[in-house]
Amino acid sequence: MSGSRDVQLARQVAPIKVGVLMDFLLPPPSHWNALQDIVDTMELTFRDAHEAGVLDRPVSVVVRECEGLPRGTVRESIEAFRDLVDDGCLVVFGPMVSDTAVPLREAIERDFRVPCLGWVGSDDWLGEWTFALSNGSLTDEPHVIASVVRQAGHRRIGVLVERSLVGAQMFEFFRAACDVEQLSISATVSIAQTTAPLVGAMEELERSGCDAVVHLGAGLGMLRANEALASIGWDPPRYTGAAFENGYMNDDAMRCFLGWVGLEQYDEANAVGQAFLDRFEFVYGRRPQYYVPMCMHDISRALVRAFANAAPLSPRGVLEALERVKMMPAASGAPGTRVSFGKWTRRGWMGAGYLVARSVEPDLHTTVLRGRMA
Secondary structure (H helix, E strand, C coil): CHHHHHHHHHHCCCCEEEEEEECCCCCCCHHHHHHHHHHHHHHHHHHHHHHCCCCCCCEEEEEEECCCCCCCCHHHHHHHHHHHHHCCCCEEECCCCHHHHHHHHHHHHHHHCCCEEECCCCHHHCCCCEEECCCCCCCCHHHHHHHHHHHCCCCEEEEEEECCHHHHHHHHHHHHHHHHHCCEEEEEEEECCCCCCCHHHHHHHHHCCCCEEEEECCCHHHCCHHHHHHHHCCCCCEECCHHHHHHHHCHHHHHCCCCEEEEECCCCCCHHHHHHHHHHHHHHCCCCCCHHHHHHHHHHHHHHHHHHHCCCCCHHHHHHHHCCCCCEECCCCCCCCEECCECCECECEECHHHCEEEEECCCCCCEEEEEECC
């Protein structure tokens, strides 16, 4: 009997712990639905890798929720990250908001020294321990928007810019993109990053004679844009970046994006993504056709490769193994998108098509592909 117990003990292994820092709380039930898609995707990807023998031990997903910026505080995000590290997580997914990026990165470098894959769009997040497979990019989105606008035949652009780090950084790169695409900016209006009235802003853009409207920011600032347009009787072509993803919160939010073309990372032509959704639907009985499962599958597969090749299985070992993830076919974006890291290559998306343009249909549950960067 003692021999049998010895064998059982020899087979026992501690799971690898992966932290999820959910520091941007959506209103229920949207928050729970998004978090469920995140956790279900990660657990399925890790479980399949373990059962296939790619990983020699299971992976446990540990979640910490808090309200970081812009509604909460940086400290909330830092303390939640500390909890994940203290719980033994070898790597963390999160934060979710660019405003938190720099102070949290500094805390990771100073105090924690655990690799972290952020879902933030600011390049200021990137550092020795901080990687990104973001659901958008403050530097790339403006160029994709400008390309899609130019392909649609528009030339004079009225711009709404949210008063925030996100809005300011996006506008800097949008001006450069307009030079590349030979677009002119007829008016720029600064707006709040909260849901303030926008009638005056829209009247100013209409007076400028623009033939299309572009919004730049995290997204909460433009949720009343359609209301303002209806009140002044103006219906211009209109574009936004990954702020479009806020529409997936609920039907009321999605209604705010009717008539807008926005960016996200779900492309039904991507065979890697569709194959994963087939697997997801088989296991869970639902098929979430939007950016979250695609991004989370890519993040989880990159981590699987890192865990399998880490020597030793430590924070530093995982960091160095992440640097060896090369040209992994992505589920996100257009066909041909890849994930690739390296020494001081911390942003993993390779290929302009990782962001695609979509619009929402009147049923509020269907989105349609409207273009890619050309």
